[in-house]
Amino acid sequence: MASKIIHVIHGPNLNLLGTREPEIYGRETLADIDARIAARAVELGFSVEARQSNHEGDLVTWVQNAGLSGAHAVLLNAGAYTHTSVALHDAIRGIKTPVIEVHLSNPHAREEFRHKSWVGMAAKGTICGFGAESYLIALEAAARL
């Protein structure tokens, strides 16, 4: 039977949500957002494993592990590593599990250095610009895959 587990991977500085530039990222904490994702996942018939790290290698390992464990999908907000990490790009390409790139803000409408996404170039698709709702929209998309 296909796995009913969706992995949610949050990258650097997302542990600061709630107090970090709230005019851009909102006032919900990461725990608030993870709770909303988990509750909606149950309604959709999935369970969620959510993790956050400030370290690029952790994110690479967790993407690999999602693939190895046969997870249904990965929701990945790689934070600033989105714009720099060839290693994450390669990890996403290296697994069969679909990875959906997620951002709270819309990087395309921000500084030019955020316009390039190594994650997006390897991902199944991207949801960005809807605040915390980006994760919920990505979850709906993941559940339909």
Ligand code: DQA
């Ligand atoms: C972000 C966008 C990135 O450019 C930024 O570095 C972040 C957060 C977002 O969710 O909007 O850390 O991934």
